[in-house]
Amino acid sequence: MSDRPYIFCHMGTSVDGKIMGRYMDTQASQGAGEAFYRIAFGKERFYKHQGWLSGRVTTDDNFTLYAKPDLIPDAPEVPEGDYVARQSDMYYVSIDPSGRLGWKDHVLHYHDTTADVIEVLTERASNDYKAFLRRLGISYIIAGKETYDYDQMLKKLKEKFGIEMLMLGGGAVLNWSFLQKGYCDEVSIVISPAADGSVKTQSLFMEKEGLSDDTPVTFQLLDVQRTEGDSVWLRYKVDHAQ
Known part of the structure; x- marks a missing residue:
């Protein structure tokens, strides 16, 4: 398997x-x-x-519409590693290595489909951005240092979210x-x-x-x-x- x-x-x-x-x-x-x-x-x-997976530009084009994230400067330090907010029957997985997408909610709606958002970040993503995701209840995984690690990302999506x-x-x-x-x-x-x-x-x-x-x-x-x-x-x- x-x-x-x-x-x-x-x-x-x-x-x-x-x-x-x-x-x-x-x-x-x-x-x-x-x-x-x-x-x-x-x-x-x-x-x-x-679930379905898209890149940052595709996400901005269709869902976040190039909004800026509502960051709180110098937010309190969040715990290291991944953040699993909840389990869902359908996920939207967005590859966003440095953390730039301006989400407004932890779910998105695509016609009559509702999906919980998962952000795929790298170690480049700031603490302020991860704190922003946690405030919205958006799950995220860390996969890679500068660029995303395919193996790590896909393994985590299966293990942590049952995809x-x-x-x-x-x-x-x-x-x-x-x-x-x-x-x-x-x-x-x-x-x-x-x-x-x-x-x-x-x-x-x-x-x-x-x-x-x-x-x-x-x-x-x-x-x-x-x-x-x-x-x-x-x-x-x-x-x-x-």
């Missing part, structure tokens, strides 16, 4: 492989959005996961780093019947110097389905034997 959760990357894209952009505003993309949500978050969802299956949900750099390092088991893509041709928006996977490179990853097709509004759902198993 693995000491980390089973991880699937579930993303919506345009026909030209973008995960954000003007194509999302088209009528044609509405069905793809419905399929994306139904598969991972609906009442009879396909994936029976206990057996975890959805990886962007951004592009985070998705690719998980894939390249062998921490992603499956890729699920809902393709919208639209494109905008932009060269300024993120694609599904993108490398970043110091974190990943352009070494290829290969896949084995598991399933193809036509879904809502002429969208297509692809499922791939990640080929770890490369």
